[in-house]
Amino acid sequence: MSTKKIITCISCPMGCDCDTENLESITCSAGRKYVQNELTNPQRVVTTTIRVKGSNGRSSSLLPVRTSTAIPKNDIFKLMDLTRKVEVELSADSISSIKCGDIIFKDIGGSGIDLIATSSK
């Protein structure tokens, strides 16, 4: 792909058009950082769901999760393949075993990325 001169920053809803050839013209530091990353190693936070196996008579359901950090754009589909295969099991004794913010999977598939629950179950 040809290198684009203008990159739209997605760090906040403003969605500024940033000139990649004149980083100095970007007045906002978050924007400058985003553009620099975008030019060298574009990264995204990925959100998805994973299966939760029901126990305690609970039916199985989905748990929304996010990656602990932004991951390289090229690794997104690899991560999706991994998350499709995993399933968390609610332990039978705990009343409410998953809390929003819990690490559900550490270092998923040896990628160094953790999956964080974004809702309580």
Next chain:
Amino acid sequence: MNTNNTCDVYDVIVVGAGPAGLSAAIAAANSAAEDSKSKVLLIERDKTFGGILNQCIHNGFGLHLFKKDLTGPEYAEHFIKELKEKKNITSWCNTFVLEVLPKKDLHEVVCVSREHGLCTLKAKAIVLAMGCRERTRGHLALPGTRPAGIFTAGTAQRLTNIEGLMPGRRVVILGSGDIGMIMARRLTLEGAKVEAVVDRLPYVSGLTRNRVQCVDDFNIPLYLNHTVTFIKGNKRVEAVEIADVNDLQNSNSRRLIECDTLLLSVGLIPENELTEAAGIAMDAKTAGALVDDNFQTSIPGIFACGNVLHVSDLVDYVSSDAAIAGCAAAHFAALTVVNKHNSIKVTTGENVTYSVPQMINIPATSATSATSATTKEVTLSYRVKTPLKDVRTVITNQKDGKIIFEGARKKIMRPGEMERVKFNLNKDQMEKIEHSLLLEVK
């Protein structure tokens, strides 16, 4: 009506527990009158609180309010936690509000649930926060057959993110609103092939950041100035025909896209059946109630906030406006006499589709009450009609044409992104504005 379970009187009843309702209920509970905490009831028809946020598992919420990039459920969790800590809020889920009945003395709310049966509740003040629903195929009159495989984008989102069901494998999305674009990415990640996102406008109707991170990131073909002209398929969608809106008659402009699913992301309609049935004055431009800067509707003691008032793209503003509404509702409930005030109208001029609130209250006879605040802070939320480059917001006194506020020049304003301005009216200006303010973008 036969009511079997008539309960006591609440200070504030909030209808709907999405981000707007949650924030309004918490604010109402916090801003209690001196001696006693106000009694608040929050009613939600779904089995959980949080409204639309529960199915919005993507990030992008809370950047303004929490300075954090949260997902929908995480954002909701903040408020649900706070809700549970408030002893003076009763919250019911699985309860459907059937009617809001304005009364001279105490307003009434009729609701039904398994647990409580059919009951009529009384409230000194009511906050309406029912959110909105999606426009469907019926609103568009799309030609073609009526096969399975046509969903609204929000329904597809619920199926994918909550029920764990894939709506289809090869998908065309009509409408480039935020839900449509978010679903383009979501379904791509889950292994579907999104064949096209189609919009009849020359620009995407949702946030630009969603175009970048949901459509462009995954190289999904985007057809602007196009619309779906025909749906093919017997039992299941087999293909859709799209065409250039500027050249609809020309068969060369048409193209057939094979797919098994068509998602519609063609706009939201505020859910105002309760509002209209209550006889509340509506604004044809927003399809929501007319409100003043306390979010009070034409009926004293009934307030409206969130998407039921006007469709917002940012939840942060929904929460902060709803907090004002909740607080004002609690104050109204605590009042014994109603304060007199004058209201000035906000009219929209050049390039502006609508503005909320439509009315601003200013203290009556501000000259006599020397103690009353000398300036008043006003926030207006509005949308522009078309994308505009290098423009600024200008607010003038319609009577003498004097400029009251002039915003900084902005490189671009887009209809998909709500604009907000905050400005102060000083005492002198308040006295001079007899009738209305004019809001323009130029």
